[in-house]
Amino acid sequence: MFFQQMINGLTIGSTYALVAIGFSMVFGVLELTNFANGSFYILGAYLTLTFMNAMRGNFYVAFAISIIGTGLVGALMDRLTLRPMRKKGAPGIAAVIATIGFSEIINNFALVFFGTETKPFPNIFKVGKIRLGGAIITYLQIIIFVVALVLMLVLSLMVYKTKVGKAMRATAQNTSAARLMGINVNHIITLTFFIGTLLAAVAGTLVAMYVESVSVGLASAISMKTFAAAVLGGVGSLPGAMVGGILLGLVETIVAGYISSGYRDAIAFIILILVLIFRPAGLFGQKTQAKV
């Protein structure tokens, strides 16, 4: 029983980690708290479902179109709203409000076009399961975990080993210095948004398949869990986001299994508040000093 809970927690935690990485990357380059992550997550799931129906069940093509499409919406959000605000030098909190507004727009569009009810989502990887001790591991769980792991590796390689990644880290450290070094800061930021949003869409589709349904109501809970995972690991740190996401998934599943499933979503918030009070820098983050 406990082992089974751990496996379920690991599965769901690895999807939180994916969204949290995207969130952390955006936070890294912009110091922006993106409240629209949960909306991109459900948008990704809905788009995959729609394209799958349109293409008679060709999951892979639908999935590819959906995540790229959602990524473009994220890049568009940056291009249309955040970049003009950066140009004007608007205060950071205005950008946060813009992401809240954007999230509200996406959620309501989803309500209009996909309906208010919970939609069933086909699980195309229902091909079998492995028994390991007393626990059952489905192939889908393995796929989710592997996909999450591979994406994390690819992203880490990209951020820490490639030239684009170096530009991202430079932008995160000091935007104006990066610009002086000839980095096109705006392109880097838009690209970061694209990747972050794409990750949310991947996670959204995988989880929708895992729980075999999708609904708009998930959006705000996912946003909060992303914050919790990122803050727990240390905002702006990629390994932190991974560990934070997986820890959150584990704790949440165990609490839901042993205490009460009604308060499942509350766990993330309680972790979030506790971390912010006692260790605001998170597990892997560095303490930052306010600049005067």
Add this chain to the structure above:
Amino acid sequence: MKKKLVRAWARHERLVNLIALAVAVLYPLVFTSPYVMNIVIMGLIFSVLSISLNLITGYLGQVTLGHAAFYSIGAYVAAILATKFQWSFLATFVCAAAFSSLFGILLGLPTLRLSGNYLAIVTMAFGEITRLIELNWMSLTRGPMGIPAIPAPSLFGVELSTPRSKYYLILIVLILSIIVVHNIVNSRTGRTFLAIKGDSIAAEAMGINLFRYKLLCFSLSAMIAGVAGAFYAHYMSFIDPTSLSAGVSTRILSMTIMGGLGSIPGSIFGALTLTAVPELLRALSEAMLHWSDSLAPMARVLVESRQIVYGFILVVMVLVKSDGLLGGINLKYERQNMRMEEEAEKEAAEK
């Protein structure tokens, strides 16, 4: 054009206020449609909420996303006291205010040391936790079934059961909250809030206890929101977790931001407009249906997408005018300017 309007407003501020009050008092005597009355009453409830949020966002400069939590705490405290313990209206009202204020302090104590972004996240989390508790604490809140049969408000033994009397009650609540907020922001405390908003580090260096003033602002704002919630419970006579929290925080925020940060008339304007617009969209879609069946799909999209207004308002406002329509208008300052110009003109004429 805009400058002229603002100056005219500054010159006749008292007259404008009197006219607004007269319109508000006379309105239910002239128009009696219960449908419109309901919208207007909701508009006034949201005016109170928007003013209370303005205290935090407009004057103190902090963004919170869990304002609906205080509203729903006020509503639940009033509903539970009124239905389980048969408390009178005034008592539930006072208790709701006290409880919301207490929760404002409880939330503020650990979190107000956090900076902007984190505070927004934590308050959002607080809003979600409140909703989950309301949804899951079956023995107290009846969970998703909600609390029905909350008695209508009554004052000094007179039951206020007609829509018109309820309207006057919420109007009084609104006027009281305007007076309270107006007096606070024009006092030493209000100037402290503005100093913190302007530059918190500089304010701290001048000897302002940031934490204490933030806490004060939070508890006051929560109290006013709680009163609005208590009125809502007695007015609707039924409350459930969804009607009190789904998107309400964002809605209040968009009203405050559209109307104007740091502007009380702005908050009222924003609340009334943004309560009316979705209803107008609904009316428009009904008219379209009535007119021709071929418009039905468009009408459906219109009626279902009316909530998008709040999102668009947020995005457009921060892009175009981030302190809101009436934000940044300081009537006192305008009057002072006008006086100085007049004096300068007089001096020039004497020469």
